[in-house]
Amino acid sequence: MAQVEREQDPGELPYRAHNIPKLGFAEYWYPIVTSRELKAKPKGVRLLGRDIVIYRDAGKLYALDDRCPHRGVKLSLGECLYKGTGTISCPYHGWTFDGANGKLVAAIMDGPEAPITRKVTIRHYPIREHAGMIWLWGGETEPSRLEEDIPEWIADQQTFFSMPMYTDYACNWRWLVDNWGNDQHAQYVHRKSPELFFQPQLPFNLTIEPKPLPNGRGMAFKRIGGVTSAEFPGLGRFPNNEWWRFMKPRGRGNIRGFENSKAHKVYGIPNQSEVWLPGMVLVGRLHGEYALVQLAVPIDENTTRCFNINNFRRTGKLVEWFDRLHYYLWRGWAHDRIFSDQDKVLLEAVIPGPERLSKSDLGVIAWRKFMGSNARRPPGLKEAARDVA
Template structure:
């Protein structure tokens, strides 16, 4: 009897045609954990479907494949038994691995002259600590400079400080990045969030003009036109009788004049919204004193770690203290929890299947084409952005 091929997951169809992998683009730096989560005690982590162990020793940070090649036990269950040697020991038979190279330096139960040490090792990963986070390069290519993949003001201790946090979503990373592609969902979903509750509804039915950023880092979205209310035949007006919206549009509600803003002149943010490879959104504010990065980190095919990296301009010791208090009492709750959780509920509830995209999905379509055509990989040297029209 002939064997039939398994049916393709319908959720893969919108991405397969553009070459966007379920486990993410390999050859980029990703934030993985908060720096305070990793000490000398080994810490298990997962990125792009790979099991990884992180640990510190001899004043350095290391990342290795989290599997001993002897009998398959996780190295994260072991310990840094030999202090200041930069090694980690498997808890089963005492195989000891060098954190920098992954080379097996001793098989304790075999004795000091074991020949297996010349034949065995585990994969080591480039890893860095930056802006209060642990960053890891999972790709096969030689790593680029971390600063190539991260906005220049992240970790600039003289001008800015960052407050990062993350939440794990039960969805594929691509659904979360699509959600950031200016698909107009914010005008409907987030109008009830605390930070927008009293402001006018964000303009909808906008004209969206995506443009490629220098160096093919990603795309920027220029928005124009639109409306904040409209009459729908047979239904009535949207929004419907929301009399409490009395505040002036600020933050997300003000989409005009960005190129003349303090954010552009002083903070160095070029656009109010940019989506970068491998899957992050950079959101500026007109004040120039704050910017948000949300980063979709593929843990595996069904789990995404959403990093919220809040970045504040240093305006003196007392202002920094005020900004930190404001974050913990307001913004961390209002945005990083409630606002983001409104997205979390929806992307976790997506049902894979055919899509019928509309004119509000211009940004999503453009992002998918751009990402598949321009993601970094060994056979794709740096060059001008490929046609994504």
């Protein structure tokens, strides 16, 4: 019955062909909160529809299912009663679990000899702290090495430093990730954002040519052609007399192209923007000293945590100081708030159903297909994925 219902869900239509799961690809690392949010107290979070408690004890991190199997209370309301042992105690009757393996090590109200002890185990999750974020492994298989799964802008904190923040979107993760497939919405939606307001219209009516990355992690999109103005018969021009766009298209790759940029020639960065599994987008600059990584974290079916991770190349203390100031005074709000919120409003208003795709969706179509056939899946699911891809 459940199967039949799912088949009839029109919101699943665009994703069913590629077997892209509603709750996200589990066999990946996801940032869940920023480091500074996890203080001494345990914290309840959600990932892939599961409630998880994360906590620190004696400098180590732990993550367990956030439900006490005794009578169902959230462990995140509890405390680390025995500091330094890596355990967490339920606030209701004191059942105490070892964060390293999920084993019940004491049922306090039952006394030290309680027979239930060591008979009960709850799920524990691999957890890491890196680049100012707490990362959780959502899968059932052995976790990959975090640094190998993420762009070097975040992985290599000797060369770069990252400034992360996030916003929760009331929508499924796939709609956010579709938004990153070079569908030319940016040229339309963001043209009135503070960042682009005085800039000339970005080219539209481009031909998008997707190219998979040699590392197998995702794809880049070659942008061919495009115009910055066009006459629409019976309607008029687009854009329509936007006299305030007095700035030069400097630094946006429209003049000399990415191939001639410092990013490409000096730093060897292959593409100005890329999309990666399990759902992230990298957008760099022509100078190669900054890249934004946005990452969609599936919280549950209808909630997605959109991480905006601003990454700067370390080129000296003074520049680093300036980069941070620039982030707080401009980028942090102009992009991570206002620019991103322009997408948020639209994605939260999507009514799922069948789609009529057009030329500008070439990137989205290619990206969905790529995800469907290349995402890491739990062992039993590999075959199923290949059959439909």
